[in-house]
Amino acid sequence: MLSFENWVRDIRREFHRNPELSFHEYGTQARIISILEGLGIECRKIADTGVIAEVRGGGPGPCIAIRSDTDALSAHESLTKFNEDYISQKPGVMHACGHDGHMAIVLGVARLIKERRREFCGSVRFIFQPAEEIPPGGAVRVIEEGGLEGVDAIIGLHIFGDVDVGTINILAGPFMANSNRFTVNITGKGGHHSTPDMCIDPILVMSEFISSLNPLVSQKVSPSDHVLGFGTINAAGQFNRSPDEVELVGSFRTFDDGDIDVIEGTMSSILDSLMDSYSVEGIEGVPSYDLNIERGYPVLFNDPVFTGSASRLLKNKFEKVNTHVEPIFGAEDFAYYLQEVPGVYMVIGTRNVEKGIVEGNHSSSFDIDEDILVMGVDMLYSIAVDFLKGPGAYLE
Incomplete structure (x- = not known):
């Protein structure tokens, strides 16, 4: 036995x-x-x-x-x-x-x-x-x-x-x-790199969002109490053309479910500011963004x-x-x-x-x-x- x-x-x-x-x-x-x-x-x-x-x-x-x-x-x-x-x-x-x-x-x-x-x-x-x-x-x-x-x-x-x-x-x-997935879509105006005044480059906007996010979140949620990372970034384009849209997918985790709202609010604030700063007179409706937070466990x-x-x-x-x-x-x-x-x-x-x-x-x-x-x-x-x-x- x-x-x-x-x-x-x-x-x-x-x-x-x-x-x-x-x-x-x-x-x-x-x-x-x-x-x-x-x-x-x-x-x-x-x-x-x-x-x-x-x-x-x-x-x-x-x-x-x-x-x-x-x-x-x-x-x-x-x-x-x-x-x-x-x-x-x-x-x-x-x-x-x-x-x-x-x-x-x-x-x-x-x-x-x-x-x-x-x-x-x-x-x-x-x-x-x-x-x-x-x-x-x-x-x-x-x-x-x-x-x-x-x-x-x-x-x-x-x-x-x-x-x-x-x-x-x-x-x-x-x-x-907790575990949370976020997706950010930024829409700009695509065009040839030789005419940047006729374009709003969503990759450039997204790059500023990425570089700004962690420092600003860390001012509101202690670095020891959260982690945040970027997983994928996708845009359909080519080497000499700015795309019309770019998508970023990432995740973050905290030890307080209330901090999810703080981080989402920080993301929205940054994006709102970027939409204003990258707007171009005569080009209506863009840039724009869509932010989606999927709450996990x-x-x-x-x-x-x-x-x-x-x-x-x-x-x-x-x-x-x-x-x-x-x-x-x-x-x-x-x-x-x-x-x-x-x-x-x-x-x-x-x-x-x-x-x-x-x-x-x-x-x-x-x-x-x-x-x-x-x-x-x-x-x-x-x-x-x-x-x-x-x-x-x-x-x-």
């Missing part, structure tokens, strides 16, 4: 071999259902390709949810000295962000909860959520379809390749950033009371628990759950220089130190059971 540790490891490797993209996790869904039913746990489908299940304890009590994401990334996995036995069997698709490990960990928790259900009152709900990688994400669908009905709290974790193996990072308050805010109790518990069980860490500019749709119920989202490190496991998340060579899988199970199981035995310490 497989040891528990090997059982969890083998599940992780099976998922790693068979990655699926967001909202296409049909095989993953079927396998999760098979494993849960094999454990004697009833479950159902949710959010098209997700799974939800619940284990009830020895008596009535609160309900805590544990969430795992299930989707993979568009990446062609590189062969390494570790992954020969479990490298992705789907070219161009890879579990490069640890979601295979998340599923194995949460299934491990489900097994322990089922085996020990007489030891606690209340219930544990397991949410295997699709499409974390692609906004608007799967969390919204899970919530809309009743996935949090009756839930009093929720917990989850993420494996990080740039955090040392066995290290737990947990932070009350804003822990992960909101700030992930860990409930302070819940996080405080979870932190104390973890510090009593594990050696490396950091509660004074910097927020992360990564974004997570787990944030939507925390807008509905209190809870905590944590990071567990997998970077192990001695073993040569050093690649960061989303790398084509990303892998995990599988020794952390059982540690992740212990983290989530311990918090869940401690909450059920004494919810008052976790809830305001």
Whole structure:
């Protein structure tokens, strides 16, 4: 019979071999259902390709949810000295962000909860959520379809390749950033470079917008509290002609959802000023602009009371628990759950220089130190059971 540790490891490797993209996790869904039913746990489908299940304890009590994401990334996995036995069997698709490990960990928790259900009152709900990688994400669908009905709290974790193996990072308050995409279209008047007085060059206008934006945003939002970058710039033209239009696409992230309005307002102010300064008498209607902000995931805010109790518990069980860490500019749709119920989202490190496991998340060579899988199970199981035995310490 497989040891528990090997059982969890083998599940992780099976998922790693068979990655699926967001909202296409049909095989993953079927396998999760098979494993849960094999454990004697009833479950159902949710959010098209997700799974939800619940284990009830020895008596009535609160309900805590544990969430795992299930989707993979568009990446062609590189062969390494570790992954020969479990490298992705789907070219161009890879579990490069640890979601295979998340599923194995949460299934491990489900097994322990089922085996020990007489030891606690209340219930544990397991949410295997699709499409974390692609906004608007799967969390919204899970919530809309009743996935949090009756839930009093929720917990989850993420494996990080740039955090040392066995290290737990947990932070009350804003822990992960919001994510936002912006598109700017500037319309000018195209024409030959030999007659600049008959043109309004939108590339020149856009270049001034680009050079002005970061300094002005940094005057209003601290540089330590936001990141902003430009991704693509496109214009249809040629070397000796100014185009009629240019498009810029970029993104920004902050730790305060209110700062989104500040940054959008700064963009609009700069563009309004540029439209005035580049206007030409006799050329009507241009330059003009269109600004579109697409809001992604909101700030992930860990409930302070819940996080405080979870932190104390973890510090009593594990050696490396950091509660004074910097927020992360990564974004997570787990944030939507925390807008509905209190809870905590944590990071567990997998970077192990001695073993040569050093690649960061989303790398084509990303892998995990599988020794952390059982540690992740212990983290989530311990918090869940401690909450059920004494919810008052976790809830305001």
